[in-house]
Amino acid sequence: MGYKVAVVGATGNVGREMLGILAERSFPADEVVALASRRSMGVEVSYGDKTLKCKALEHFDFSDTDICLMSAGGTVSKEWSPKIAAQGAVVIDNSSAWRYDSDVPLIVPEVNADAVKDFRKRGIIANPNCSTAQLVVALKPLHDKAKITRVVVATYQSVSGAGKDGMDELDRQTKSIYTLQEPEMKKFPKRIAFNLIPHIDVFMEDGYTKEEWKMVAETKKILDPKIKLTATCVRVPVFVSHSEAVNVEFENPISPDEAMEILRRAPGCIVIDKREPGGYITPIEATGEDATYISRIREDATVENGLSMWVVSDNLRKGAALNAIQIAEVLINRKLIEPRARKAA
Template sequence: MSKLWNVAIVGATGAVGAQMIECLEEREFPVGEIKFLASSRSVGEVLEFKGKPVLVEELKHDSFSGIDIALFSAGGERSREFCPAAAAAGAVCIDNSSAWRMDPEVPLVVPEVNPQAIAGYAKKGIIANPNCSTIQMVVALKPLHDAATIKRIVVSTYQAVSGTGKKAIDELRKQVGELLNCRPVNCNVYPHQIAFNCIPQIDSFEENGYTREELKMVNETRKIMEADIRVTATTVRVPVFYGHAESVNIETEKPLTADGAKKLLKKAPGVKLVDDPAKEVYPMPYTAAGQDLVHVGRVRQDESIDNGLNLWVVADNIRKGAATNAVQIAELLVQKYLNR
């Protein structure tokens, strides 16, 4: 019998926390005991794991006794406060917030791209899960970078409201209903109406005019790919419930044809090539939702520059962009590092 691992999910009542629970079940992760942790507001709620009720407990500094792996999805502030406590108690933290991503002593991991980086977990007992939009992009670009060396990336994202959480999902749903009934809408989550609209702002603006979300994509891509790639990003929130889409333009050092790129993508781990324009087949959020693969299509030459390619990349931001990636990290962690 394989070893079982005690797991805590921090932020278990949130959208990503709920998906983490589902992913652990679906992927049959070898869980011994499971603990659901959340803020005091959620204490007493009952969630299920493998058909059995589990009481939600309050997140405290002493919540991690006996825990082997702690999956965090409760925001950067709580991660900064509680990950060190969990690590001190002997748990390895896999954190979905931005709190630790750029810490040089914390590995930032996408299993299909840089699984070897997991080995660095021992420095602080923490592994960072990248930004959802970064994850799907680097999964798609990794095989192309290995073949032709990417010099520059220009990416525009079209990100679903679920990336903001349950309140944003509810706000979009409510606004659609109000507008269809000719009633005014309230904007509580976003600075503007999101229903039937696009908002070219995700997170706050920095002095250089970029948002924090855009700079995350720049810095995280370089760290994960371990390369000094020039990256520029524009991130947009769109009225879609689940599934981030990205228009990605790359420039490579070596020539790479669109057909050559498609052949590489077709066999790349974690990628599903969805590319038959003649039959109007291409990736879309609603067809990628509920799946763990990164869908790539509209692969074509950029005729404005030498060695340029365009791609359209879509993935479920709650699954591969967050929960599934974290569970995949946990799988590699127990297989290659903790199970010795």
């Protein structure tokens, strides 16, 4: 018997991606249910070659559901994830609502899959921030080899990280500029078309944004609490895939060639580094792909044991939907959950 999977937030960018990836990976599901708010009841979404009609989260009975993939935002997750878990389903949440709860594992399967066993404390597993997920996939194998002490990262984050409204705003503003009209700003505080915005999420008292704080806190929880990290997070006029310029300091020596070879063998990583025009990855090539891509691996001669590199990944996939489904696969492969008996139709 296969599993019953519910996708909450099925009409959003990440929810639709989750449904697509479940089908692509032939996830062992007997039944997949698309859930959304009442206003989206009846909206049709694709699941492989099938079409699902969205049901209302508020009226759904989770008592025979095995896995709930939650992608409806932090407010919804705070209210509903504990209720769903209390009915026996494992909730894998894509929002920031549970990431910093000490009783909730924060998982990137290539990095800290063993921590998934702690899900029983609350019945909830957290997905990290999209920019953190790809970063730690690239850092983990290098940390194992030479022990990272400090990371400086500048992100170049696509508008899809701000949801459908972010993508629509870039599209709308671009068209306005080409037709000599004044671009309208709704989602972002400044024009995003042909521009960069060094501001993602709210500002905190120390001058960092919450997006930057998330990268610090999540890297420490997932990888190593001793790692020092500082981030500058920038929204860029790219539809899908986040890019990161990463500078890493190590306790022990590691050469660019060693790092390249380690990353070539690392799970979830693909190295594209030809050191010639076009011999690197850009967001366009990473879009629709599962891997975290690493390019421009080189020595930083300004510090002892330093490397710099360029990291790119599809934020809707590895940064969100794919990572959540990989977590579910870990639960199944390690026999941490079994399908429950279904109610009679």
